[in-house]
Amino acid sequence: MLERRLLDGSEGHRVDGMIVSPWSTPPAELASLARGLPLVVLGELDPHGTIDHVALDNVEAARAAARHLTSLGRRRIAAVGLQPRLRHGTAEQRAEGFRQGLGEAGLTPAAEVEVADLHRSEGARAMRALLRLPEPPDAVFCFSDELALGALRVTAEHGLRVPGDVALMGFDDIEDGRFASPSLTTVAPDAEQIAERAVQCLSERVLGRLGTLPARRIVVPHRLVVRESTGGALSPV
Template identity: 55%
Template sequence: MATRLSDVAARAGVSVKTVSNVINDYPHITAQTRAKVEAAIAALDYKPNVSARSLRKGRSDFIALAVPEMGSPYFAELGAEISRAAKRRGITVLIDQTEGEAAAERFVLDGMRGQLIDGIIFSPITTAPARLTAADTGKPLVLLGERPAGGQFDHVAVDSVQASYDATTHLVSIGRRRIAAIGVGGGAGTGAVRRKGYRKALKAAGLPHDPALELAGTGYHRPDGAASMRELLALPEPPDAVFCFNDLLALGALRSLAEAGLRVPEDVAVVGFDDIEDGRYHSPSLTTISPDKEWLAENAVALLLDRIAGNGGSTHRDLTVPYTLQIRESTAG
């Protein structure tokens, strides 16, 4: 038989109301009384009824994080930071992997109907900006990533145009003149946004735009980067540098360069984006754009909890994540 609140009260020698007050972290409970109740809870292995507690408080203290894939080191690292930021505030994070599927992203934008959560942090991939603008989530929501918030939701993202400009300009500064880009895409997503910064840097340096040096690939994983790098090396005039739009693409490109017997950075310099742990320990270590993931997590969670509390007003807030260019062996030798 499950332990009841009255069982805890009897063991601690206090009223049921006092046990409830301790569980709900109400003030004005003496340290001695709190200790007795907590000891009784531990001894009886009492598990509070989350649903009933949520009805009383008007919230569950659960939030959702919806991302395309947890197998991606970037999203795994970011998810860990968001979980830590929420835990410090007494909030539990439930993770939903959308795999970038339209139906899964619609479910998120519909507020994950029926789920016991107070709000959502969401990194969309396939959802069009118009859909984001028209969405009626029914729950507070904070957007991450490149897609514009459409004036409705709070939004936290790196300035990918400027960051990509800085990454490409770094390659120019070390004397590279035939700079390729891997991960280019259309629409309003990551590839299109980072391509703007790449092209802007080429133009500022007086370098020609060569469409043959821009490869979209089929995805953003290591095999995609490796395949794109092989394609670039097959050109009549291969590149002397490559800017990959995430670190997984860069790690794949480094593999193809090694298989081709080319030296990095002497023959081809490589820059990535995201600063995942794998890139720091690769040989050569990877030069990359390093977003401040802890800052991103802290601010995304704070924005969401502010909305859950009914604060923030009607105007959406756009926060820009700080970043640095981490120069390592793939460009510095």
């Protein structure tokens, strides 16, 4: 994997530290590969606390998404984006928060669709599968905006109204979601703060300011951005 190759090659270059957003390599393994090189990981939880980590609280963010959909009166709510092969990953955390949010309203998921990746083609495939169910969902929470945009395309192909027939929301607040029709409700991480805190943390490790302090978990905020795909107003782009 790319992150392994980067860390394996770091000794031959003048690298003082590294910020990594891993796709498949567990943080504990990254720490071992780094061989003492200061390292900050973005996005993935390290359950063993062996490495500095900067991310949003994916469980709470997904819980907020589920609460939003239940507050609209939706009752058959599905999730798209599970990736069971990636343990302790972002998708697993978002699935947990999604279930908790539904549970608060006395609901269980109408369906949970696994994906190979978080891209639009997988969102389209997942939405087609959901629409083949005897009782299709009246709301869908996708674990990325890319998945949601793929799902949105399929609703249009089937002549469904969003949000009239099915409410749809994503995660990440990418630019394409703001320009989609309807515009996409999403969970927006504070990307600027993630970057700032990661650089600050790495700098402190490189300069030795943290000494032998244990690994830190830094949680940054998120916000729910309600747009047309769940009944919100047209928002400026």
